[in-house]
Amino acid sequence: MKPTAKTGRAAPAGRWLVMGPPLLYLVVFFALPALIMVVASFRSPGEFGGLAPLSDETGKLDLNVESYARFFTESVYLQVFVKSAWYATLTTLFCLLLAYPLATLIAQSPKKYRDLLLLLVILPFWSNFLIRVYAWMIILGPNAALARMVNAALGSVGLAPVSLLFSAFAVLTCLVYVHLPFMVLPLYANLEKHDRALLDAAQDLGANAWNRFWRITFPLSLPGVFAGAALVFIPALGIFAIPDILGGPDDTMIGNLIKTQFLETRDWPFGSVLSIVLTVAALVLAGLAAWVARRGARGGVGA
Amino acid sequence: MTARGRSPWLWAAAIAAYAFLYVPLVIVVVYSFNDSRLNAEWVGFTLDWYRRLANDSDMLAAAGNSLLIGITASLVSTVLGTMAGVAMHRYRPRLLPILVFAPIAIPEILMGVSLLIFFVLLNFTLGLVSVALAHIAFCIGFVAIVVRARLAGMDESLTEAARDCGASPANAFRYVTLPLIMPGVIAGALMAFTLSIDDFVITFFTAGAGTVTLPLLIYSMIKISVTPEVNAVSTLLMLLTLLLIVIAAKLSPTLLRSE
Numbered sequence: 001m002k003p004t005a006k007t008g009r010a011a012p013a014g015r016w017l018v019m020g021p022p023l024l025y026l027v028v029f030f031a032l033p034a035l036i037m038v039v040a041s042f043r044s045p046g047e048f049g050g051l052a053p054l055s056d057e058t059g060k061l062d063l064n065v066e067s068y069a070r071f072f073t074e075s076v077y078l079q080v081f082v083k084s085a086w087y088a089t090l091t092t093l094f095c096l097l098l099a100y101p102l103a104t105l106i107a108q109s110p111k112k113y114r115d116l117l118l119l120l121v122i123l124p125f126w127s128n129f130l131i132r133v134y135a136w137m138i139i140l141g142p143n144a145a146l147a148r149m150v151n152a153a154l155g156s157v158g159l160a161p162v163s164l165l166f167s168a169f170a171v172l173t174c175l176v177y178v179h180l181p182f183m184v185l186p187l188y189a190n191l192e193k194h195d196r197a198l199l200d201a202a203q204d205l206g207a208n209a210w211n212r213f214w215r216i217t218f219p220l221s222l223p224g225v226f227a228g229a230a231l232v233f234i235p236a237l238g239i240f241a242i243p244d245i246l247g248g249p250d251d252t253m254i255g256n257l258i259k260t261q262f263l264e265t266r267d268w269p270f271g272s273v274l275s276i277v278l279t280v281a282a283l284v285l286a287g288l289a290a291w292v293a294r295r296g297a298r299g300g301v302g303a
Numbered sequence: 304m305t306a307r308g309r310s311p312w313l314w315a316a317a318i319a320a321y322a323f324l325y326v327p328l329v330i331v332v333v334y335s336f337n338d339s340r341l342n343a344e345w346v347g348f349t350l351d352w353y354r355r356l357a358n359d360s361d362m363l364a365a366a367g368n369s370l371l372i373g374i375t376a377s378l379v380s381t382v383l384g385t386m387a388g389v390a391m392h393r394y395r396p397r398l399l400p401i402l403v404f405a406p407i408a409i410p411e412i413l414m415g416v417s418l419l420i421f422f423v424l425l426n427f428t429l430g431l432v433s434v435a436l437a438h439i440a441f442c443i444g445f446v447a448i449v450v451r452a453r454l455a456g457m458d459e460s461l462t463e464a465a466r467d468c469g470a471s472p473a474n475a476f477r478y479v480t481l482p483l484i485m486p487g488v489i490a491g492a493l494m495a496f497t498l499s500i501d502d503f504v505i506t507f508f509t510a511g512a513g514t515v516t517l518p519l520l521i522y523s524m525i526k527i528s529v530t531p532e533v534n535a536v537s538t539l540l541m542l543l544t545l546l547l548i549v550i551a552a553k554l555s556p557t558l559l560r561s562e
Contacts, residue, residue, distance in 0.1 A: 014472045015394050022387035022443055026402040029440040030414070033421035040420055050423065098323065101316035108313075119552060124324045126548040128501045130521050131537040135327030137529060138334065143343035180324065209310075238410020241503060245525060255412050262416050262508065272420070275413050282409060 041067055041272035049266025067269040071277065077257065081277070084253040087168075088236040091175040095183040095232045096225065098176070103187035103224075104217075107194070118188065125181040133245050136174045140164040140246075170246040175236050182231035190224025191217075223293040230289035234282045254278050328541065335534035342529060352535035362536060365520040369500050372431060372516065376438035377496035383439065384446025384495070385488050389480070391447065392454040407444045414441060415508030422509065429511025437509045438499040445498060446491035449555050453487025454480075490555035493547045501544060 042063040044052040055061050071077050106117045124132065139146060142163060151161040164170060194217065202212045240255025247253075254274060261271030334342045338349035356362055387403050390396060406414055414437070422433045461483065465475040481488075503518040510519060517540060524533050 015390070018386050019390035019394060019396060019399055022383040022390070022447070023399055023402065025383055026406075026440065026443065029418070029421075029436055030402060030406055033414075033417035036421055036424065037417040098316075098320045101313050102320040105313050105317040115556070119549075120321065121324065123545060123548070124328060126497060126501075126544055127328060127541045128503075128518060128521075128537065128544065130503050130518050130525070131331060131541060132327065134521070134525050134529075134533060134537065135331045137525060138330055138342040138534075139327060141342060141529070143341055145344070177323065177327065180320070234408070235410055238412050240412055241522070245522075255410070258412055258416060262419060268420060271416060275416055279409060279413055286408065 037272045037275060039063075040268055041276050043269050045267045045269050049268070051268050067267075067273040070270060071273050077274070080252055080257055081254055081281075084237055084255075085281075087172060087175065087251075087253060088233045090172055091179060091236045092183075092229050092232045094172070094176045095180050096228065098180055099183035099187050099228065103184050103191050106184075106188050107191035114192075118185070121181050121184045129178065130241065132178055133174055133242055136170060136177065136246060137165060140170050140173075165246065166248040168247070168251055171243050171251045174242050174246050175239065178239075178242070179232040179236055182235070183228035186227035186231060187221065187224040190221050190227075194220055226289045226293035230286050233285060233289075237282060237285075238278055331534050332538045332541070334531055335538045337531060337534075340530060342531060342534065352531045353539075355532055356535050356539075359532070361515070361520060362517075362532075365515045365517045368431060368515060369517040372435045372438060373496045373500040375435045376442055376499040377492050379435075380439045380442035380495045381446050381488060381492040384443040384491055385450050385484075387443055387447040388450030388454060388487075388491075389476075392451050403444045403447050406441045411441075411504040412508075415505040418505070419508045429509060430514045433509045433511070434506050434514065434516070437505050438502060441502075441505065442495035442498055445494050446488075449491040449494065450484060450487045453484045453555060457483050486554040490551040493551040493554075497544045497547050497551075500540075 040051055042065065043054065044062055044064065044066070046052045052062060102121065106114055106121075109117055138144060141147065142165065147164050150164065154161060198216050198220075199212050202216055207215070237253075238255050239253060240259050243251045243253045243256055244259070254277075258271055258274045258278070261267050261274060330342075333345070335352055336348050336350070337346055338351070339346040387399060391400055391403070418433070418437045418440075419429075421427075422429055427433060457480075462475050462480050465479045466472070470478065501518065503522060506516055506519060507522070510516065515523075517536065521533060521536065524530070
């Protein structure tokens with residue numbers, strides 16, 4: 001990389017010519033809006049929605065922490081956060097359960113099939129998000145085969161029929177469905193690098209299949225598990241379309257709360273507070289996952 | 304069972320996972336040809352839902368908007384994303400990667416609402432332009448990842464040689480670097496187009512009341528009532544995006560791992 005570094009020093013003008021436009025664009029259309037949202041979280045809500053003027057007639061700035069106080073004192077909002085975190089946790093666990101055997105199988109497959117098997121995992125991710133949500137509306141619909149089978153079974157033991165659609169079950173199933181590829185990819189990338197000789201050695205020393213998995217493969221795969229967990233948990237935490245379409249009234253998540261604040265109640269400061277709390281939660285978790293993954297990697301190799 | 308043998312349980316679990324991924328999509332496609340208003344059981348084959356689609360003026364207008372935004376967003380974000388990819392590869396800047404990757408890493412809704420505040424405070428009319436501007440912002444990162452991966456696999460001494468032979472930095476890029484990274488650039492452009500045409504969340508917040516794209520129309524259709532017309536438009540949209548992504552993956556095999 002030495003010669004490139006030299007080019008970089010030799011042409012500072014070229015450097016800014018190449019870097020300037022994307023940097024400027026992202027500052028204007030990403031960093032600036034984010035900053036404005038942080039300021040908005042300290043402003044007062046407008047009389048007719050949106051934001052109140054930043055300063056009064058005397059020029060005194062109207063900045064306060066009332067929206068933050070409201071979030072932390074009215075327990076209903078914290079409850080929605082806890083529920084969202086719970087749904088995101090369950091999603092992460094179910095994704096892990098489904099992804100582990102899949103990633104293991106792909107990693108153990110002959111090299112020439114691996115790319116195809118991976119492509120098959122990723123392709124659904126590239127089909128439209130709403131279509132994937134809609135698919136579950138069909139599968140879980142009241143007239144579909146699944147609901148009729150479940151309700152026939154419930155009826156035969158004398159229980160009342162249930163609705164599969166508009167339920168926590170529907171929300172969780174779709175959350176797992178949408179996020180599964182994000183768990184498979186980092187897990188595969190990790191499992192692929194494992195040295196089979198370790199497992200052979202363990203077997204020669206008399207370890208059974210379960211011990212080989214639990215004491216060698218799994219600890220070594222922890223960096224992949226945590227990377228996948230972060231990639232699933234963070235987007236799942238902020239989702240709004242899935243509970244909006246498939247959930248019942250009790251399945252409100254943070255994303256729905258944010259949407260309501262911006263598009264229905266039009267209380268922008270409070271909506272901004274919710275968004276910032278979500279961002280901070282996502283950043284802390286991502287940092288934590290990266291930290292644990294690094295530690296896990298060291299511990300795993302040392303063990 | 305030896306350590307090298309693959310357990311039948313592993314096969315069964317993996318096949319179940321693949322079925323979980325594909326059965327829902329297959330059901331959407333199959334019912335788009337079903338001669339029944341209810342997406343509940345197979346009645347008979349028909350192309351009626353596709354015919355209805357072709358005569359649905361709302362649908363055609365939404366498709367036109369999606370196409371227009373997709374083409375604009377992918378062209379601009381490909382240029383900016385390629386620049387970002389080249390800059391990150393050559394100069395190893397600190398700030399740029401953060402700004403490039405953050406829009407991909409944070410929950411989409413955050414970018415949607417912050418852009419909504421931004422446009423409204425600037426008195427910028429929400430519509431096709433605001434949606435395209437928002438799409439460009441999140442597509443830049445995806446293009447940059449693909450281009451940077453391509454550059455990482457390239458022999459940088461070729462560009463150095465061109466410079467030593469007297470080519471200006473612009474010419475060295477135009478005649479040596481760009482042709483070599485072109486597959487990555489095209490893959491990035493296809494990816495950006497796909498992401499733009501599929502985006503729902505950010506579009507939902509930045510489109511305003513009067514502008515409808517395909518995902519927004521699908522959303523309002525499934526919120527009101529489910530008809531196989533949604534299946535038909537979904538099938539066509541899936542066909543288009545999957546085709547583009549397979550081409551992109553062929554051009555840039557690292558695409559498989561960068562996501």
